[in-house]
Amino acid sequence: MLVIKQLAVTYKKADESIHALGPIDLTIQQGEIYAIIGPSGCGKSTLLSVLSGVIQNYEGQVLLNDVPLYPREQAIGYIPQHFGLLPWKNVEQNYLLSLKIKGIKINTQTQEQIDYILEHLNISDLKHRFPKDLSGGQKQRVAIARAFIMNPQLLLMDEPFSSLDSLTREEAQELFIQLWNKKKLTTLFVTHSIEEAIFMGKKLIIMSDCPGTIVEIIDNPLFNTENIRENTEHLKLSSYIRGIIKKGWTL
Amino acid sequence: MKSKKRLVMFLQGFGLINLIWYLVAVLWNKSVLPTPLQVYAHMGDILNQEIGMHILASLYRVTSGIIIALIIGIAIGLLMANSGQWTKVLGPVVYLTYPTPKTVFLPILMLIFGLGNGSKIILIVLILVFQVIVVTRDSVQNISHETYDMITSLGGSKTQRFLNVTLPAILPELLTNLRVSVGTALSILFFTEAYGTQYGMGFYILDAWSRMDYMNMYLGIIIISLVGFVLFIMIDIIEEHVCKWKQTAPQEG
Numbered sequence: 001m002l003v004i005k006q007l008a009v010t011y012k013k014a015d016e017s018i019h020a021l022g023p024i025d026l027t028i029q030q031g032e033i034y035a036i037i038g039p040s041g042c043g044k045s046t047l048l049s050v051l052s053g054v055i056q057n058y059e060g061q062v063l064l065n066d067v068p069l070y071p072r073e074q075a076i077g078y079i080p081q082h083f084g085l086l087p088w089k090n091v092e093q094n095y096l097l098s099l100k101i102k103g104i105k106i107n108t109q110t111q112e113q114i115d116y117i118l119e120h121l122n123i124s125d126l127k128h129r130f131p132k133d134l135s136g137g138q139k140q141r142v143a144i145a146r147a148f149i150m151n152p153q154l155l156l157m158d159e160p161f162s163s164l165d166s167l168t169r170e171e172a173q174e175l176f177i178q179l180w181n182k183k184k185l186t187t188l189f190v191t192h193s194i195e196e197a198i199f200m201g202k203k204l205i206i207m208s209d210c211p212g213t214i215v216e217i218i219d220n221p222l223f224n225t226e227n228i229r230e231n232t233e234h235l236k237l238s239s240y241i242r243g244i245i246k247k248g249w250t251l
Numbered sequence: 252m253k254s255k256k257r258l259v260m261f262l263q264g265f266g267l268i269n270l271i272w273y274l275v276a277v278l279w280n281k282s283v284l285p286t287p288l289q290v291y292a293h294m295g296d297i298l299n300q301e302i303g304m305h306i307l308a309s310l311y312r313v314t315s316g317i318i319i320a321l322i323i324g325i326a327i328g329l330l331m332a333n334s335g336q337w338t339k340v341l342g343p344v345v346y347l348t349y350p351t352p353k354t355v356f357l358p359i360l361m362l363i364f365g366l367g368n369g370s371k372i373i374l375i376v377l378i379l380v381f382q383v384i385v386v387t388r389d390s391v392q393n394i395s396h397e398t399y400d401m402i403t404s405l406g407g408s409k410t411q412r413f414l415n416v417t418l419p420a421i422l423p424e425l426l427t428n429l430r431v432s433v434g435t436a437l438s439i440l441f442f443t444e445a446y447g448t449q450y451g452m453g454f455y456i457l458d459a460w461s462r463m464d465y466m467n468m469y470l471g472i473i474i475i476s477l478v479g480f481v482l483f484i485m486i487d488i489i490e491e492h493v494c495k496w497k498q499t500a501p502q503e504g
Contacts, residue, residue, distance in 0.1 A: 052400065053404050054400045054403050071404055071406035076405070080400060084397065084400060084401040088496045097415070098405055101415075131496075
């Protein structure tokens with residue numbers, strides 16, 4: 001479980017200090033997947049940067065499984081917007097990076113886990129390629145593999161599907177949700193697409209304009225149902241969210 | 252595939268240069284410019300003349316100079332890239348000394364460090380180290396913060412950040428720079444070997460020249476060029492292995 005209490009972030013830019021985020025109070029339940037939607041520049045990415053340990057200078061408290069957030073001791077999977085693959089490592093070295101940094105030895109059980117994930121994401125044949133020889137969709141699947149292989153306590157994704165073309169995107173989203181349903185990792189992802197939020201988020205967090213705070217958290221009854229996009233509820237939910245957007249991200 | 256291409260390149264270049272040389276020598280017809288055939292006919296003699304010792308002496312000076320310059324240069328470059336305070340201290344020194352022709356320090360170095368290998372190697376280091384510092388500093392500063400984010404989120408240590416991101420990111424530029432440095436280092440070597448030594452290819456060429464032994468002088472020039480070429484090829488091979496990720500992969504499937 002992830003508990004965020006009175007989290008606020010202030011940037012220093014030249015002589016100005018910019019209040020970018022918060023205060024935010026939020027509890028993410030174990031084994032759930034949350035989507036964050038909000039206007040651009042509302043601090044969505046800032047929030048993920050705090051949770052991934054990249055920003056360490058913040059006010060308030062972040063507790064992961066009752067312990068203050070500390071990436072060295074905890075397992076946090078992070079998929080940045082452009083996938084964060086290291087260009088000088090091949091696919092295999094990239095997806096094993098999480099284990100290597102954590103100093104985790106690969107035993108039979110981990111190997112089975114790895115093989116299962118690679119198989120599921122259909123990247124077993126790409127092991128020896130370098131990122132520049134991969135398509136966007138392939139890169140993204142490698143990034144997902146890297147995150148899942150370390151079996152993180154918390155998985156963070158920053159607009160993970162936004163740089164893919166629409167066909168690849170739907171396919172990637174479905175692959176992701178199938179894998180997620182098997183592993184049930186506690187997940188938080190940022191998106192600017194209402195469609196994506198409804199398809200992949202069990203709970204939808206709507207954020208306000210800068211400095212971002214939480215406007216509303218919506219339970220998504222459509223999560224994990226068949227043919228989501230054709231359901232009439234889908235239209236209702238997305239027009240409700242659009243309504244919030246029209247009012248300038250307020251209720 | 253790559254080595255075959257390289258061999259073809261070498262043979263083509265070698266053939267063409269020798270052809271031009273041959274034509275000029277025949278047309279000009281002076282004893283100071285023998286034809287390549289005459290020079291190569293002397294190849295047998297030269298092998299008896301401790302030429303190996305000369306080559307080794309030169310290689311020792313050049314490679315130690317390059318290696319020391321790399322170690323010091325990378326260390327200082329990293330310091331400057333990562334700490335504003337070091338930049339404040341070292342920046343002006345690097346800036347001021349960068350355009351100074353360091354070869355003018357040879358007499359001073361020889362007075363301080365003697366006529367032996369020390370002063371020769373130090374001069375090579377002095378000339379190369381500033382380029383290494385600047386290239387290291389600039390390429391480290393060009394690495395985007397996002398590249399490190401992944402390692403940060405995994406809780407990676409400073410060493411892990413260096414080994415997984417910084418080093419592989421700066422290697423291509425360092426190697427490109429090293430290639431230029433080899434040429435520079437050999438030129439300086441020739442200059443330093445004019446003084447205070449009985450060994451080295453520079454000495455060998457200048458000695459043959461002063462004795463008007465043109466055959467050996469030309470052979471010396473050819474050999475030092477080949478030494479440079481071999482060093483060049485070695486960097487190529489290292490680059491191929493280390494920078495695989497930059498090359499276009501063979502098409503699969």
